[in-house]
Amino acid sequence: MSLADDVIDTVQEHVIEEDVQKDKPLLVTDPEGLRDVMAEAQDAGFDHLCFVTAVDWPKDEIEDNAAWLGFTEEREVEDPDDEEDEDATETVPVESKGWHLDDVDDGLMEVVYNLYSYDEGDHLAVQVWVPREVDQCSVPTVSDLWAGANWHEREVFDLYGVTFEGHPDMKRIFMPEDWEGHPHRKDYDLGEQQYIYREDGIDKVTKDAGKGW
Amino acid sequence: MAEQQTPSEQTPKRRLMTLNVGPQHPATHGVLRMKMLLDGERIVDAEPIIGYLHRGSERLGEMGTYLQFIPYTDRMDYLAAIHNNMAFVHACEKLADLDVPPRANVLRVLAQEINRVASHLIWMGTFGIDIGAMTTFFWCFRDRERALRLLERMTGTRLTYSYMRFGGVKHDVDEDWIQDTREWVDQVREGIQELDDLLTENDIFVARTKGTGVVSTEQAIDYGMTGPNLRATGKAFDLRKEEPYASYETYDFDVPTSDEGDVFARYACRMAEIEESLGIVEQACDRWADAEGNHLSREVGEGSSQFRWSPPEGEAYGRIESPRGELGCLVVSDGSNQPYRVKMRAHSFSNLSAISELARGELIQDAIITLGSLDIVLGDIDR
Structure with a gap:
């Protein structure tokens, strides 16, 4: 059992979604659970925080990419009106990353953390999806867990407008x-x-x- | 520019002084500003101010095709442009599960290791200036110039190479180039032997660097420091060994470490790394003639097919070992021919973030060489 599975098991109540992203496990959590998840991951042995960054998803972009992001799903139509077209599918909106497409106003901001364990050689990606409106776009800081997160969070604040609550020096960096x-x-x-x-x-x-x- | 401030609480009779080092200052290796609060010659607090070279490269990357982002990567860490190309291409290839022919991998290793030697030499040269040793500067630049000439013949340019392509490299090299590279390896061996004689046993050099700017392994990991800065604290971690790419697992080399974590340890690590890199270059030269395949994967091809190439939808993080540490690239693709998001994980950015803690309590001249020993490149920090 890998280190990432251990962490995912321990913080099960905060896990919204788990997935595999290329070669590494991915864990999606919410802002309330982020600190528990990160502290648990650090305790478990993920000692290296590679980077913190954000990806901006305005609503029209989410709609364009809804299929691979998981916001919609192809389902077979149960009772096709047309008898001949039995394999007909329809696109149904589903919940993904803790969000339903109908509940999203302006769009979402994906905040990404990449963790690595020097001893085990394991990776873990942690994602938090928050509303992208500047006044609501905030996640708790992890700069007290990793000193290196301080600058990374300032960079994300500067370039993306994500506020990190509890950060000791939340100001622009570039x-x-x-x-x-x-x-x-x-x-x-x-x-x-x-x-x-x-x-x-x-x-x-x-x-x-x-x-x- | 200096101005006087309120007296410190600990030493009532002393006055603290704020000193601006930079942004135009030779010791900052680029446009970095350090705001230092001094008590005499001792640093009470140091705050690095960055952003003078911010060009928004990552945002620019979203506005062109995948191939068009490669020249931008050159201009981030301009002393190790090949590694920047490699990090981006590596992440894209990872996302697309694209295989690279063995011949292209040999060429990638050759380019990267020559660039690594050139980068370490320029560090050693400029670091020499930081501590007042002028000779090292000339000797290092002499050997670096030879490396640049080789890279110019290989890639077509001296500094901004844009050599990597999706699934391979831009062109192959010829037999003459391989011969000249072997000669260059011997020349650099002699060159670093001279440097070794000049510095390693030099009383002044040792007195200045031993015990200065000490970083512990815990501190280095806490700040996300990687590369020679981490290895100088005794942690043998090298991505070429731990997460091999470009077939590094088939080469025979060591990961040099030192235990002290001071400026001298970082110098010794880089010196030993040049030696290892030269060994890898020799091995790659031996393999070149018999390496199978083309310099580019047939799956992608050359010319306009490179321009049109894009990975499928998804997100991938690829990282490589550059001369300064872990250089990574996060690519998010929406399936179109332009990246949705590219993020470069800049090694110098994390390495520099520790400087406030390292400089606190040090003498100002020691802080300058501690800063120099971290081997930062501002183009990479600001992006």
């Missing part, structure tokens, strides 16, 4: 402090330029091309 928007989101306007200028010894951001550089 972009200037008062930059508007989160540049890696799918709906970020890449055509609109923002400029930097200096006021009272502090770098500030403006959209006025004449004012900044």
Whole structure:
């Protein structure tokens, strides 16, 4: 039995979905269960947190990719009206990653953690799916479990607008402090330029091309 | 620029000073700014400020085809461009379950190991400058230049190679190149012997580096530090051994480690790694003539079929051992010809995140060489 199975067994009440992603086990949990899952995984021997990142899924993208993401399922039509077409299938929305497509407003944000155990050589991917609206887009921090998570979470906050609750220093890491928007989101306007200028010894951001550089 | 601040509580008569190191500063190896709070020459607190080279490469990757992202990877860790190509291509091939012919794997190993030696040499050269040793800089750059000439003949460019393709590499090499590579291996062996004589027993070098910037194995794992920085703490972990790719499992090489975890240990690790890499290059040269298959998988092919190639829907994380540690790539594909999301797991990013803790309590000149010894590349950190 692999290390990942141990973890999945122990935190069974927080497991929304388990799967195999290429060569590694995948565990989907919710923001409430994330800290328990990660602490349990660390105790079990997953000592290396490779990275933390996010994948942005606006609603239209989820609809386009619903089949392989698991949000819809092909089912055989039980009583086909047309007798000849017995193998007819219909696409039915089903719950996936803890979400039903009808309950999703703007879209979802997939937050991904990749864990590795130096001793056992096992991988475990942990995913949390949260609403992508900036005010609701938050998951608890794991920076107290892995010091390395601190910067990774700041990066995800900066580029995707995911807030990590309990993070000791939740501020932008690459972009200037008062930059508007989160540049890696799918709906970020890449055509609109923002400029930097200096006021009272502090770098500030403006959209006025004449004012900044 | 320095400004005076409120007196510290511990030492009422002393005044703390804030010192900005960078963003334009030779010791930061790129555009990194360190905001240091100093008590005399001792560092009370150090905060690295990054983002000056942020170009949004990952976002750019979502806007082109898979093949079009390869040149962007070159410009992340520009000192080990081959490894960046490899990490991305490796993740895509993993997602598509694409097999690579043995000949392409030999070429991949040759390119990667030559690049690894070049990268370690440039580290050693610039690190020499950090501690005031000018000669190492010239010697290292001499040998690195020879490596770049080989890579130029192999790939067509000196620095931004874009050599990897899905299912193989761009072109094959010829017999002359293999001969010249063998000669180069001998030259570098002599070169690093000279460096070894110059530095390893050098009193000044040893006094500066032994016992400075000590990292424990627990600390390294906590911060996600990988590569020579992790191996210098005594942990023998190398992805070429643990999760072989490009047929590394068939090559005979050791994973050098040191136990001390200080700056000198990191230097010794990299020095020993150059030796191992040269051994791998020699083995690959021996295999080249008889290696089966083509330089590219027939499944994908050349030219426009490379341009159109894309993996099926799904998510995969592929990682490789670059000169600086674990370089990974997470690829999410929606089945179209453009990646839905590419994430590069930057090795320097995790390695640098430990610097605040390492610098605290150190003398400022020791912090500079500790920073230098982590071997960071800012293009990789900011992406």
